Amino acid sequence: MNKSQLIEALAKHENLTLKKAELIVNAIFENMAEALVTNERIEIRGFGSFKIKNYNGYKGRNPKTGDIIEVGGKKLPFFKVGKELSEIVDS
Amino acid sequence: MALTKEKLITRLQTQAGLSKQESRAVVERVLGIIKETLAQGEDLLISGFGKFSVRQKNARRGRNPQTKENLILRARKVVVFKTSGVLRNRINNNRS
Numbered sequence: 001m002n003k004s005q006l007i008e009a010l011a012k013h014e015n016l017t018l019k020k021a022e023l024i025v026n027a028i029f030e031n032m033a034e035a036l037v038t039n040e041r042i043e044i045r046g047f048g049s050f051k052i053k054n055y056n057g058y059k060g061r062n063p064k065t066g067d068i069i070e071v072g073g074k075k076l077p078f079f080k081v082g083k084e085l086s087e088i089v090d091s
Numbered sequence: 092m093a094l095t096k097e098k099l100i101t102r103l104q105t106q107a108g109l110s111k112q113e114s115r116a117v118v119e120r121v122l123g124i125i126k127e128t129l130a131q132g133e134d135l136l137i138s139g140f141g142k143f144s145v146r147q148k149n150a151r152r153g154r155n156p157q158t159k160e161n162l163i164l165r166a167r168k169v170v171v172f173k174t175s176g177v178l179r180n181r182i183n184n185n186r187s
Contacts, residue, residue, distance in 0.1 A: 001128045002136045009124045014117055020107070024117050027106045029140045031099055037181050041093035047122050048170070049093075052182065075182050077141075079172030088130040089145055090168045 003029075036077050046084035053078045096122075129170055141174045 001009075003025060011021035032050070035042050042050040057073040081089075096118065104114040125143070128135050134144040150166040174182075 001124075001133055003138055006121070006124060006135070006137070010117065010120055013120055013124070016117075024103065024107050024109075025121060027103050028099065028118065028121055029137055031102050031106075032094065033140055033178055033181065035094040036178065043093040044096050044099070044122065047126065048172075050172075074179075076179065077172070077174050077182065079143075079170075081170040085126055085129065085170060088126060089132075089170055091130075 039075075044082070046082050048082040048085060049080050050077045051080075052076070132168070137175075139175055139177045141172055141178060143170055143172050145169070146171050 007018060007021045007025050010016065010025060011018050014021070016024070032042055036050060036052060039052050041052075052075050055074050055076060058071050060069050060071045061067065062069055100111070100114045100118050103109065103118060104111055107114070107117075109117070125135055129143060129145055132145050134142060136142045145168050148167050148169055151164050153162050153164040154160065155162060
């Protein structure tokens with residue numbers, strides 16, 4: 001399923017216009033993205049939680065040339081699946 | 092400080108011009124659709140945010156590190172999330 005299919009499903013189930021459903025779905029994910037950009041945790045009971053993990057930089061090697069290269073640190077969201085979701089997916 | 096479901100409902104209410112009940116209903120519905128999709132083993136791709144997919148894990152021998160007991164972890168399905176490149180860049184540059 002992609003975002004437009006999610007929008008269609010929401011519109012159908014909640015009797016919304018596609019335009020309204022699109023606005024809602026975009027707003028939901030934009031709120032979540034914005035939280036992560038500002039380093040805020042997301043915690044949705046039954047679904048899961050996201051938090052930003054910091055990864056340190058390290059010295060790596062280009063496997064082809066063997067050159068040592070500096071790999072910079074980065075931040076990535078980490079998703080931990082919630083109890084309810086993990087149970088329904090596994091059942 | 093975390094973004095909770097309640098906070099999300101309140102924010103969406105203003106952003107989408109909904110009543111509190113409507114906002115709650117659509118947030119619950121979106122989460123419900125996502126859960127159902129994943130429960131059926133189907134992936135969910137949200138462009139600009141990321142992809143949730145269901146991965147099949149094989150059974151493996153594990154060990155309880157506390158009791159040092161050997162045990163078999165059964166085959167199971169888990170949800171994994173991969174951040175979209177767009178969001179990854181936004182997070183690392185603090186703005187796209």
